[in-house]
Each structure stands twice: as C-alpha cells, then as structure tokens.
Amino acid sequence: MTDRIRLDELTSDQLDALYDRIATLEHVATGNRRHVQYAVPELERAEAAIARVRDLHYQQDGAYCAICTEDFGRLQADWPCPTIAALDEPTPVAGPAAAEPAVSRVIALYERWVKAGPPPLGTSTARWWDARLVELHDAVQPPAPAAPFVDRPFRTHRQQP
Numbered sequence: 001m002t003d004r005i006r007l008d009e010l011t012s013d014q015l016d017a018l019y020d021r022i023a024t025l026e027h028v029a030t031g032n033r034r035h036v037q038y039a040v041p042e043l044e045r046a047e048a049a050i051a052r053v054r055d056l057h058y059q060q061d062g063a064y065c066a067i068c069t070e071d072f073g074r075l076q077a078d079w080p081c082p083t084i085a086a087l088d089e090p091t092p093v094a095g096p097a098a099a100e101p102a103v104s105r106v107i108a109l110y111e112r113w114v115k116a117g118p119p120p121l122g123t124s125t126a127r128w129w130d131a132r133l134v135e136l137h138d139a140v141q142p143p144a145p146a147a148p149f150v151d152r153p154f155r156t157h158r159q160q161p
Helices: 012-056 082-088 096-116 125-140
Strands: 064-070 075-078
Touching: 012 082, 064 082, 096 125
Parallel strands: none
Antiparallel strands: 064 075
16 A cells, blocks of 8 residues: 555664655745745735725726726726726736747847857947847847827717717
8 A cells, every 4th residue: 555664664764864854844844934924915915905906996887997097088998997907817827838938039049149249349348238138138028019009089078879
C-alpha cells in the first residue's frame, strides 16, 4: 500500500533526512504565512475599492449608467458602462504560453542589439540607453493600438423611443 519505513527499521540517516525535510517545510510555511499576511489586507483593500466603484456606477432609467457620460458630459453612457464592463472582464491567466511571444520579441531585440554594436562615437550614452529601454519596454509589452477617432454629430440629448 504505502512505502513507509517501519519505525524499527529506520536508520539514523533516514531520520536526519526526515528532520531536514520537516525544517525545510516549516521554513516554506513561514514564508507563505508572511506572504499571506501581506497579500490578504491588500486583496481586501482592492475588493473594497471595487465595491465602492460598483456602488457609484448603477443602472439608471433602465439603460444608462448614472455616473458615466459620453460626448463630453452631454450624454449618459449606455449600461453597462465602460467601468462596469472592465470590472466584469475575466482576468487573463498569465502562464508560460502567454509569455512566449514576449520572450521571442526580447530575444529578437537582443540579437538586433548585438548586431548593431555599441553606440556610435559622439552619441549621448544616456539618450542611446533611453532609446534602448523604450525598445525593450515595447518588446515586453507592446503599445496598445490607438483607438480610432469617431466623429459623432453634436447631440444635446438622447432621443426617446
């Protein structure tokens, strides 16, 4: 059934290994406890902030958010407003597969930098590094595409059905 060693067959080396394993697990548990003691209050503050935001944004007149406006404050935003929609989005799970494209971009950037060599003579090293840091940032987290400009006609109120 189990591969446990009987107590009368336990050697002193095996007992020492067990005590070492217990000490390691106690150390890990202590670290985890410290992490939880730090993370739980932060999580509770975040959940309270989300609850406050949800309390502010409520559905009014059946189809609009009571707080959010569009068109520079002249129109009420449709329900669910962008804020509530963002709160309701599922959180993406980051895993090794999600990081693979970023790792590939960083490797390609590294290879390009190696080919380019050091900065040309007379170039400000600070500016050269700043440009490299911007490239690295964009490789790790590409800039979001710009939202298209939508030119809407001026309206002072919504038409009632």
